[in-house]
Amino acid sequence: MTADQDNHGPAGRPRSEEARQAVLNAVDDLLVEIGYAAMTMKNIAERAQVSRQTVYRWWSTKAEILFEACAEDATDELAIVPSGVTVTDIAAYLSALIEFLSRSPSGIAYRALVGEAQHSKEVAALLATSDILLNSAIEVLEGLTDSSRRTASPETAARLIAPVFYWIFSGKDPKALVATALADIFVNECPAA
Amino acid sequence: MTADQDNHGPAGRPRSEEARQAVLNAVDDLLVEIGYAAMTMKNIAERAQVSRQTVYRWWSTKAEILFEACAEDATDELAIVPSGVTVTDIAAYLSALIEFLSRSPSGIAYRALVGEAQHSKEVAALLATSDILLNSAIEVLEGLTDSSRRTASPETAARLIAPVFYWIFSGKDPKALVATALADIFVNECPAA
Amino acid sequence: MTADQDNHGPAGRPRSEEARQAVLNAVDDLLVEIGYAAMTMKNIAERAQVSRQTVYRWWSTKAEILFEACAEDATDELAIVPSGVTVTDIAAYLSALIEFLSRSPSGIAYRALVGEAQHSKEVAALLATSDILLNSAIEVLEGLTDSSRRTASPETAARLIAPVFYWIFSGKDPKALVATALADIFVNECPAA
Amino acid sequence: MTADQDNHGPAGRPRSEEARQAVLNAVDDLLVEIGYAAMTMKNIAERAQVSRQTVYRWWSTKAEILFEACAEDATDELAIVPSGVTVTDIAAYLSALIEFLSRSPSGIAYRALVGEAQHSKEVAALLATSDILLNSAIEVLEGLTDSSRRTASPETAARLIAPVFYWIFSGKDPKALVATALADIFVNECPAA
DNA sequence: GGCTAATCGAGACGGTACGTCACGTCTTACT
DNA sequence: AGTAAGACGTGACGTACCGTCTCGATTAGCC
Numbered sequence: 143m144t145a146d147q148d149n150h151g152p153a154g155r156p157r158s159e160e161a162r163q164a165v166l167n168a169v170d171d172l173l174v175e176i177g178y179a180a181m182t183m184k185n186i187a188e189r190a191q192v193s194r195q196t197v198y199r200w201w202s203t204k205a206e207i208l209f210e211a212c213a214e215d216a217t218d219e220l221a222i223v224p225s226g227v228t229v230t231d232i233a234a235y236l237s238a239l240i241e242f243l244s245r246s247p248s249g250i251a252y253r254a255l256v257g258e259a260q261h262s263k264e265v266a267a268l269l270a271t272s273d274i275l276l277n278s279a280i281e282v283l284e285g286l287t288d289s290s291r292r293t294a295s296p297e298t299a300a301r302l303i304a305p306v307f308y309w310i311f312s313g314k315d316p317k318a319l320v321a322t323a324l325a326d327i328f329v330n331e332c333p334a335a
Numbered sequence: 336m337t338a339d340q341d342n343h344g345p346a347g348r349p350r351s352e353e354a355r356q357a358v359l360n361a362v363d364d365l366l367v368e369i370g371y372a373a374m375t376m377k378n379i380a381e382r383a384q385v386s387r388q389t390v391y392r393w394w395s396t397k398a399e400i401l402f403e404a405c406a407e408d409a410t411d412e413l414a415i416v417p418s419g420v421t422v423t424d425i426a427a428y429l430s431a432l433i434e435f436l437s438r439s440p441s442g443i444a445y446r447a448l449v450g451e452a453q454h455s456k457e458v459a460a461l462l463a464t465s466d467i468l469l470n471s472a473i474e475v476l477e478g479l480t481d482s483s484r485r486t487a488s489p490e491t492a493a494r495l496i497a498p499v500f501y502w503i504f505s506g507k508d509p510k511a512l513v514a515t516a517l518a519d520i521f522v523n524e525c526p527a528a
Numbered sequence: 529m530t531a532d533q534d535n536h537g538p539a540g541r542p543r544s545e546e547a548r549q550a551v552l553n554a555v556d557d558l559l560v561e562i563g564y565a566a567m568t569m570k571n572i573a574e575r576a577q578v579s580r581q582t583v584y585r586w587w588s589t590k591a592e593i594l595f596e597a598c599a600e601d602a603t604d605e606l607a608i609v610p611s612g613v614t615v616t617d618i619a620a621y622l623s624a625l626i627e628f629l630s631r632s633p634s635g636i637a638y639r640a641l642v643g644e645a646q647h648s649k650e651v652a653a654l655l656a657t658s659d660i661l662l663n664s665a666i667e668v669l670e671g672l673t674d675s676s677r678r679t680a681s682p683e684t685a686a687r688l689i690a691p692v693f694y695w696i697f698s699g700k701d702p703k704a705l706v707a708t709a710l711a712d713i714f715v716n717e718c719p720a721a
Numbered sequence: 722m723t724a725d726q727d728n729h730g731p732a733g734r735p736r737s738e739e740a741r742q743a744v745l746n747a748v749d750d751l752l753v754e755i756g757y758a759a760m761t762m763k764n765i766a767e768r769a770q771v772s773r774q775t776v777y778r779w780w781s782t783k784a785e786i787l788f789e790a791c792a793e794d795a796t797d798e799l800a801i802v803p804s805g806v807t808v809t810d811i812a813a814y815l816s817a818l819i820e821f822l823s824r825s826p827s828g829i830a831y832r833a834l835v836g837e838a839q840h841s842k843e844v845a846a847l848l849a850t851s852d853i854l855l856n857s858a859i860e861v862l863e864g865l866t867d868s869s870r871r872t873a874s875p876e877t878a879a880r881l882i883a884p885v886f887y888w889i890f891s892g893k894d895p896k897a898l899v900a901t902a903l904a905d906i907f908v909n910e911c912p913a914a
Numbered sequence: 915g916g917c918t919a920a921t922c923g924a925g926a927c928g929g930t931a932c933g934t935c936a937c938g939t940c941t942t943a944c945t
Numbered sequence: 946a947g948t949a950a951g952a953c954g955t956g957a958c959g960t961a962c963c964g965t966c967t968c969g970a971t972t973a974g975c976c
Contacts, residue, residue, distance in 0.1 A: 154925030155967040161927080178454035184957060193928040198959070253453040259506055260450030261371035261443075266506050275505065300501060308497035311504055312468065313452055313459050348945070348947040377936060386949045391938070540951030541941045547953080564840035570931060579954045584933070639839040645892055646836030647757035647829075652892050661891065690887035694879060697890055698854065699838055699845050733920025734972045740922075763962060772923050777964070 157200075164190035165197055166211040173208070174247050178254035205258055205265045208251045213272065215248035220278035224285040235282045236306060239275070243310045253311070279303050350393070357383035358390055359404040366401070367440050371447035398451055398458045401444050406467065408441035413471035417478040428475045429499060432468070436503045446504070472496050543586075550576035551583055552597040559594070560633050564640035591644055591651045594637045599658065601634035606664035610671040621668045622692060625661075629696045639697070665689050736779070743769040744776055745790045752787070753826050757833035784837055784844045787830050792853065794827035799857035803864040814861045815885060818854070822889045832890070858882050 168190035172181050181204050187194040201207045219242050222234045242249035252274065259266040279302050283294035361383035365374050374397050380387040394400045412435050415427045435442035445467065452459040472495050476487035554576035558567050567590050573580040587593045605628050608620045628635035638660065645652040665688050669680035747769035751760050760783050766773040780786045798821050801813045821828035831853065838845040858881050862873035 151969075152925085153923065153969070155927075157926065182957060183959085191928095193930095195929080195960090196927065199926075250454075256504060257450035257453030260446040260504065270506055273505070300498070304497040304501035305493070307501040307505070308493060311449060311453065312466070312500070313463055350947070354948080375936060376938085384949095386951090387938085388940095388950090389948065392947080537943075538951085539943070539949065541953075543952065568931060569933085577954095579956095581934090581955085582953065585952075636840075642890060642892075643836035643839030646832040646890065656892055659891070686884070686887065690883040691879070693887040693891070694883035697835060697839065698852070698886070699849055732918065732974060734922075735920085735974095737922070761962060762964085770923095772925090774924090774965085775922065778921085 158196075161190070161192050161196055162200070164192055165201075165207060168192075169204070169207045169211045170247060170251075173251055173254070178204075178208075178251070178257075203264070205255055205262070205268060208255060209268050212248040212251040212255075213274065215246075216242070216252060216274045217278065219246055219248060220274070222282060222285075224287075226287050228286050228288050231282060231286060232302070235279065236302070239278075239303065239306050240310070243306065256311070275303050275307070276300065351389075354383070354385045354389055355393065357385055358394075358400060361385075362397070362400045362404045363440060363444075366444050366447075371397075371401075371444070396457065398448055398455070398461060402448060402461050405441040405444040405448075406465065408439075409435065409445060409467045410471065412439055412441060413468070415475060415478075417480075419480050421479050421481055424475060424479060425495070428472065429495070432471075432496065432499050433503070436499065449504070468496055468500070469493065544582075547576070547578045547582055548586070550578055551587075551593060554578075555590070555593045555597045556633055556637075559637055559640070564590075564594075564637075564643075589650070591641055591648070591654060595641060595654050598634040598637040598641075599660065601632075602628065602638060602660045603664065605632055605634060606660070608668060608671075610673075612673050614672050614674055617668060617672060618688065621665065622688070625664075625689065625692050626696070629692065642697070661689050661693070662686065737775075740769070740771050740775055741779065743771055744780075744786060747771075748783070748786045748790045749826060749830075752830055752833070757783075757787075757830070757836075782843070784834055784841070784847060788834060788847050791827040791830040791834075792851065794825075795821065795831060795853045796857065798825055798827060799853070801861060801864075803866075805866050807865050807867055810861060810865060811881065814858065815881070818857075818882065818885050819889070822885065835890070854882050854886070855879065 165186060168186050169181070172186060172189055176185075183197055183204060184194060186204065186207065187197045190197070197207075201210070220235075220238055222231060222238060225231055225234070243253060255265060255269060259269050276296060276299050279299035280294050280296065283299055283302075286294075358379060361379050362374070365379060365382055369378075376390055376397060377387060379397065379400065380390045383390070390400075394403070413428070413431055415424060415431060418424055418427070436446060448458060448462060452462050469489055469492050472492035473487050473489065476492060476495075479487075551572060554572050555567070558572060558575055562571075569583055569590060570580060572590065572593065573583045576583070583593075587596070606621075606624055608617060608624060611617055611620070629639060641651060641655060645655050662682060662685050665685035666680050666682065669685055669688075672680075744765060747765050748760070751765060751768055755764075762776055762783060763773060765783065765786065766776045769776070776786075780789075799814070799817055801810060801817060804810055804813070822832060834844060834848060838848050855875055855878050858878035859873050859875065862878055862881075865873075
């Protein structure tokens, strides 16, 4: 009779992990199929085969669900395998970033959330809890082998992200961007070359 | 069949310019007072003291009204008086841009529209008809006295805008941005100077 | 151009009489088919092929609709053709009253409303606007040829109604009531006989 | 055949009498505080500090609980102490009946139940198991000293109850009723006296 | 003292009606 | 033909209660 283990879980029926996953999957699917604007709490619930009340019990808005659904995917998609060569790594990261923001379901979700955040304090606060993009860039910078010279500061990371971010969020064709942005970066990063 | 009047305008009562202005003003006011999300076609009509039908007759969505309402204001607010000194002009422009996007009613409207455009083809198409930001930057570049060296290309203009755009749309504090962004620009633009 | 006829109706689209009748009919039908308890604003609207909003626009509760639907029917069903013979008229009225309360759709609606009124101030107030039963009895009394002797007072009318009312509302078999109630009345009315 | 103890109660934890009383009390309180319509199985459980499941285990509907809660109270409140004088006893009973139906919590509960019974077979069946009012009247009649003349029949009892029942259930002011009803009864009951 | 079995509390579950809101369309009469 | 007014069908909103279902914990009688 060990004393240290009357770790009573909370009373009552435990939350259904099945329902939670069903909702997160439903949100992912619906985003691709009908888009963010057409998503409603109602059709999320129906798609997940879950009651509307259950959705509201755990999330207040579709933005919250979307954020929970896409946060971890984003981290994976924006990570790169360091090659040891700075230029290669940065190019790979920028490609991944462009791909993420313009094609990936998670990235599209992220864009929708950033869009909402422009006119919603709640969504803005939600996104502020974890700066997915900036963190991914910082991580890449920290993996560079010649990082002795450059500290992986948020400012540097921002310099990496800004052009891609601007082009995509302002609705420009990301294909045309690749060359320009990369050139831009490399000119700035290696002025003496 | 009177002679001097075959200037057949369309038959019937002409469009009420009064109603048009009332709607545009109402949209401006409401954006400040209740925000973009809470704006509806219904309360726009009520605020403008105009019938709902009249609003729908001339605009399809609140985004359209907002775009019409803020487009010209934006042009004014983002214009600068050339000083003849490149650094001064660019600094002035960036200040105006930051002010516009983070404080001005028109700028807040613009941010809301760009936000919507992330998940709405229609709004995206609307914004694509006139790239307000890029045009303003190009105009500034063209006004520079040493523009002989630098062509006022969209790429250069984008380089000017991107950092500000990214910081503000990603929800970062624009105050912290000023120093960083300006420093960034000037280092890049005039490395050899 | 006659001066006295610019009797402007109220502005806007006029109320749809079609919708109104559809709702009243739907309520009548549903009461018989599924009963008062199972009736909801939702299925009333669906049955009437009318939007839920339209139902709410004109009535607050199902009790209100029911009252409007049954009030006039009740008046018809509780009227009798005077025969000139007091005993005959009263017997006819009591039969009609029993039939109304125990079989007629309108009467069943009326019973449901009186039931609700026991625990709802609103419904009680609604019923108080017009005492359907008492009025019908008074009218019968006023039609009697020997009414010179008896004034058609509410008290007398109540004495007529009370036994039937009690038997039916307390759930007793109305068939067994007929003889008893009539005997009761006639003994009371004609003590000297 | 063991003598004194093959009274095997069912295995398992016995029903909590405490919980039963808490529910009945909660129903009484809630009826007075928020009324019948606003009472729900949910807030009954909360008020009784009992789980919802426990309520459902022993009662199906709030009507069942209410009936159990008010039945015995009613019997007490409608009993009178026989005085030996017929007129006095009947007057006392009618006063008690009026008081019960128009003021007493149990009586209000009873009215609510009779109300529900108008459109609910289940509640009607519940009330049919014991005709609280009629029984109370019969008991009074049986206690009369001159009952040699009048058999205490249900019909006579009904004649006593009907006017009060009608006046109160049809929403009329019970104060105005007292004089009328009593006069009515006494004229009818003792015409020759 | 363990076993069995029904109770208790808590609280999540799918379901459904609630009453409100805005949508975009329509039907009036007026200008 | 444009306009204000306002009713219409549609459908999502967020809330409430329904009755059911897990859970762990409790409380009896029986072996």
